[in-house]
Amino acid sequence: MDGLLVLAVLTVALTVALYRQKPKGPHPPGPPGIPLIGNILPVEFPWETIRRWGKQYGPFIRIRLLGTPAYVINSVEVAIELLEKRSTAYSQRIPMPMIKLSGMDEGGLYETNPTRLRHARRLVASGVSARELESYRPQIRSHINTLLGRFLNTPDRFFDHIFHLPEEILMDITYGYTSKGHGDPFLKEAEKWILNFASASSVSLYLVNWVPMLNLLPGWLPGTGFKHIAAASKKQADDFGEEAYQLALKAGKNGAGKASVVSKAVSSEEPFEKHVIVKSATQMVTGGADTGVSTLQSFMLAMTLNPDIQLKAQEEIDRIVGHDRLPAYTDRPNLPYVDAIFRELMRWRPPVPLVPRSMAQDDVYNGYFVPNGAFVFVNAWAMLHDEDKFPDHDTFNPDRWMDTSITKDKDSLYIGFGFGRRECPGKLLAMELVFTSIANILAVFNVTKARDAHGNLIIPPADYTSGAITAPIPFKCDIKPRSKSALKLLRAPLDDQTT
Ligand code: HEM
Numbered sequence: 001m002d003g004l005l006v007l008a009v010l011t012v013a014l015t016v017a018l019y020r021q022k023p024k025g026p027h028p029p030g031p032p033g034i035p036l037i038g039n040i041l042p043v044e045f046p047w048e049t050i051r052r053w054g055k056q057y058g059p060f061i062r063i064r065l066l067g068t069p070a071y072v073i074n075s076v077e078v079a080i081e082l083l084e085k086r087s088t089a090y091s092q093r094i095p096m097p098m099i100k101l102s103g104m105d106e107g108g109l110y111e112t113n114p115t116r117l118r119h120a121r122r123l124v125a126s127g128v129s130a131r132e133l134e135s136y137r138p139q140i141r142s143h144i145n146t147l148l149g150r151f152l153n154t155p156d157r158f159f160d161h162i163f164h165l166p167e168e169i170l171m172d173i174t175y176g177y178t179s180k181g182h183g184d185p186f187l188k189e190a191e192k193w194i195l196n197f198a199s200a201s202s203v204s205l206y207l208v209n210w211v212p213m214l215n216l217l218p219g220w221l222p223g224t225g226f227k228h229i230a231a232a233s234k235k236q237a238d239d240f241g242e243e244a245y246q247l248a249l250k251a252g253k254n255g256a257g258k259a260s261v262v263s264k265a266v267s268s269e270e271p272f273e274k275h276v277i278v279k280s281a282t283q284m285v286t287g288g289a290d291t292g293v294s295t296l297q298s299f300m301l302a303m304t305l306n307p308d309i310q311l312k313a314q315e316e317i318d319r320i321v322g323h324d325r326l327p328a329y330t331d332r333p334n335l336p337y338v339d340a341i342f343r344e345l346m347r348w349r350p351p352v353p354l355v356p357r358s359m360a361q362d363d364v365y366n367g368y369f370v371p372n373g374a375f376v377f378v379n380a381w382a383m384l385h386d387e388d389k390f391p392d393h394d395t396f397n398p399d400r401w402m403d404t405s406i407t408k409d410k411d412s413l414y415i416g417f418g419f420g421r422r423e424c425p426g427k428l429l430a431m432e433l434v435f436t437s438i439a440n441i442l443a444v445f446n447v448t449k450a451r452d453a454h455g456n457l458i459i460p461p462a463d464y465t466s467g468a469i470t471a472p473i474p475f476k477c478d479i480k481p482r483s484k485s486a487l488k489l490l491r492a493p494l495d496d497q498t499t
């Protein structure tokens with residue numbers, strides 16, 4: 001491994017020396033680096049280190065990672081100027097060799113082909129538009145009912161239950177596929193796909209993502225095991241995509257006909273190519289799964305740590321929704337405090353803290369030269385943890401969103417989903433899924449600190465994973481129905497389902 005690292009550094013140094021473009025203007029400011037190595041960026045929570053660099057050097061900085069320059073946007077103002085107003089230049093993605101080798105670069109997050117990207121984004125955005133979402137509302141409702149039932153029956157496994165919710169909803173809306181519960185073999189394939197996609201995106205797991213030249217080495221050399229892993233992942237992804245597509249066509253035709261994003265795309269007036277439909281559909285599943293899970297786990301953590309906030313939200317739900325029904329997404333405008341919890345979750349622990357982009361052409365910003373092909377990182381974390389806008393920035397405090405006008409420059413629901421041409425196309429579904437889930441959990445359960453064998457309260461450490469998507473590390477909490485009427489309310493739809 002060490003030998004490989006040296007090789008990697010040398011290859012990068014060589015590439016940079018050979019192809020270094022003469023800068024056509026001064027570089028933006030940034031932390032001084034070590035020759036060849038550049039800046040030392042910790043593998044864990046790099047967004048926090050970059051946020052601190054931003055405070056020192058400004059909202060638009062240049063850093064060097066193993067000799068490769070990268071530009072970082074640390075403020076909303078610069079993000080709007082570059083990612084929205086100059087989106088043609090700033091909307092490409094960093095090519096990830098492991099993703100490409102695994103055949104996962106098309107139809108979504110890593111798409112680099114402009115035509116295919118346009119079709120894929122249209123397919124997803126129109127597939128889960130506000131109007132379409134209304135037609136999927138009963139399905140979302142039923143998956144959330146299932147979640148509440150699982151919380152009731154096996155509260156200790158709440159981490160698992162939350163893990164399954166977004167993927168079950170996405171498989172349903174994307175393909176019309178109804179999960180048969182934990183252990184469903186096709187759901188397991190979906191999970192494998194989600195996991196392989198996340199691994200193939202990782203730079204720490206696959207050095208080839210940072211040093212593309214490693215891909216030129218023959219497959220029998222040590223250190224090229226990634227090629228075999230990529231081939232296996234590609235086969236799994238292709239098989240899953242095709243099978244899910246076929247299931248969607250069948251479900252769409254069946255008796256009552258269960259429409260889905262895929263079945264509608266196939267029969268839509270827009271001539272979507274099959275290839276694009278297959279690929280973008282799989283990208284909906286990966287786009288929504290880990291992100292939704294992260295937000296909901298952060299919610300459970302925030303509620304465990306802040307009983308007073310939970311109580312305030314429950315009082316609002318009792319007052320507005322009452323005790324005779326469960327909350328619905330249409331209640332959102334009347335539940336400002338629950339909405340504030342959602343906004344604060346997206347600010348306090350945004351699932352995607354650092355968004356990778358790259359340049360599609362040269363640009364000059366504020367006199368600084370930014371070359372075509374350069375890596376650009378959008379540091380949403382820095383924007384959402386800006387102490388001037390969010391005093392006491394690391395404290396979970398929904399009250400910051402109450403009784404104030406929420407402007408674009410501090411709106412976590414704007415910043416947390418990306419900017420301009422590559423903003424999240426599943427945003428409306430994401431908001432509906434997360435908001436409805438948290439409102440329903442609040443309506444019927446008390447989430448409190450668990451007790452250990454000696455009866456002492458367990459305070460969760462509130463640690464997070466570091467990666468493209470950050471999420472709470474499993475912790476313990478206690479989940480109990482709030483009252484007899486809550487219990488009745490959450491049981492009613494489950495009893496209906498089984499009869
Ligand atoms: C809480 C949930 C979610 C969060 C926080 C989130 C956040 C994001 C972010 C930050 C990006 C990158 C945007 C950029 O480059 O500026 C993105 C891209 C994407 N998201 Fe989401 N997302 C969520 C849910 C979903 C859902 C439910 C779907 C499925 C419909 C989805 C599908 C996608 C796709 C396909 C892309 C790639 C778009 C492109 O590269 O052009 N996301 N998301």
Ligand SMILES: *[C@@H]1O[C@H](CO)[C@@H](O)[C@H](O)[C@H]1NC(C)=O
Pocket residue numbers: 311446480481482483
């Ligand atoms: C749920 O929490 C509320 C407020 O803290 C409390 O009054 C109620 O008794 C709790 N319910 C249960 C079943 O513990």
